[in-house]
Amino acid sequence: MKILAIETSCDETAVAVGEDTNILSSMVSSQVPIHKKYGGVVPEIAARHHLKNIIPLLRSALDEAKVTLMDIDVIGVTQGPGLVGALLIGISLAKSIAYTLNIPLVGVNHLQGHIYANFIDNPDLTPPLLALVVSGGHTELVYQSDWGKFEVMGSTRDDAAGEAFDKVSRLLNLGYPGGPAIQEAAKRGKPDAIPFPRPLLDKGFDFSFSGLKTSVLYYTRAHRDYNSSDVAASFQEAIVDVLIAKTIKAAKAKRVRRVVLAGGVAANERLRQKLKKALLKEDFALYLPSLALCIDNAAMIERVAYEKALKNEFASLDMNAVSNLDLASQHMVGEKTR
Numbered sequence: 001m002k003i004l005a006i007e008t009s010c011d012e013t014a015v016a017v018g019e020d021t022n023i024l025s026s027m028v029s030s031q032v033p034i035h036k037k038y039g040g041v042v043p044e045i046a047a048r049h050h051l052k053n054i055i056p057l058l059r060s061a062l063d064e065a066k067v068t069l070m071d072i073d074v075i076g077v078t079q080g081p082g083l084v085g086a087l088l089i090g091i092s093l094a095k096s097i098a099y100t101l102n103i104p105l106v107g108v109n110h111l112q113g114h115i116y117a118n119f120i121d122n123p124d125l126t127p128p129l130l131a132l133v134v135s136g137g138h139t140e141l142v143y144q145s146d147w148g149k150f151e152v153m154g155s156t157r158d159d160a161a162g163e164a165f166d167k168v169s170r171l172l173n174l175g176y177p178g179g180p181a182i183q184e185a186a187k188r189g190k191p192d193a194i195p196f197p198r199p200l201l202d203k204g205f206d207f208s209f210s211g212l213k214t215s216v217l218y219y220t221r222a223h224r225d226y227n228s229s230d231v232a233a234s235f236q237e238a239i240v241d242v243l244i245a246k247t248i249k250a251a252k253a254k255r256v257r258r259v260v261l262a263g264g265v266a267a268n269e270r271l272r273q274k275l276k277k278a279l280l281k282e283d284f285a286l287y288l289p290s291l292a293l294c295i296d297n298a299a300m301i302e303r304v305a306y307e308k309a310l311k312n313e314f315a316s317l318d319m320n321a322v323s324n325l326d327l328a329s330q331h332m333v334g335e336k337t338r
Ligand code: KG4
Pocket: 010, 134, 135, 136, 137, 138, 161, 162, 163, 165, 166, 177, 178, 179, 180, 183, 263, 264, 265, 266, 267, 268, 269, 294, 295, 296
């Protein structure tokens, strides 16, 4: 089964072509340089650039995979969560191709895509597993009991982990996107220099990072000559500690042995190293996606679309973008079986 996959949920335009679980091409055009000067993603500008980039990217993805549109059997596209204007560019293209060539359409949940990036890198990996999904918009502990079956055990009550990285980076004037900027600054600082709080550490599976961000703000106000590398390293350590403690607690609660990391923040070196060490000590197996599959991409959308196509979980042509699409209810949104 040859699948064309499209992802435009935020600021990366991405197109991939795959044959079953084999990725033949995966193209990503990042808008980071465009949004950098605004210090964050501007939804309207993101949508306009998706529109500009998507057709050339589609051409290169098909060329690289050595196929034409006539060879495609199924189209997978991100339905949500994400920015509605941005999502609609990918969805409109996917629907047009599906309608014109009369091929089935699959709507894909972006967060499921992030989790499934791990199945691309580790073909032998199977559920049940626990996923820590950490991105610019989400921080979720997800129990995947089986293929396509998810339970969100905990999520953020305010800022997402990536959002906290981005906001603290702006506060410290370290640049955008904040995650990589904080990570680099932190390498020159001491993680135990400032004892920032570890919010909700002992309470359930939910996260809260806005208080931590405020602590950083108060610290920088109280210490005008602060060392930004020490602040970055101490902030990163606080976030990483909370993410790790809750992940271990959730994995134990579900008695799973396999833990996967997913989303843009999964690229964080400190998180990867510390989580690996902590899970090894507890005898869990940790799966980390390669860096190219941590950031938004369409290969992960292809992997989900393949599974849903096998189960005949196709969408109708009136499928719409759903900005807050959640993992548990995704199969009920605009879906029909052909
Ligand atoms: O998954 P993603 O590419 O987009 C969303 O779906 O949101 O995640 C983007 C987020 C941004 O907040 C960015 O700062 C963060 O991932 N990020 C990182 C790192 N690389 C990207 N956070 C921490 N450390 C990194 N190395």
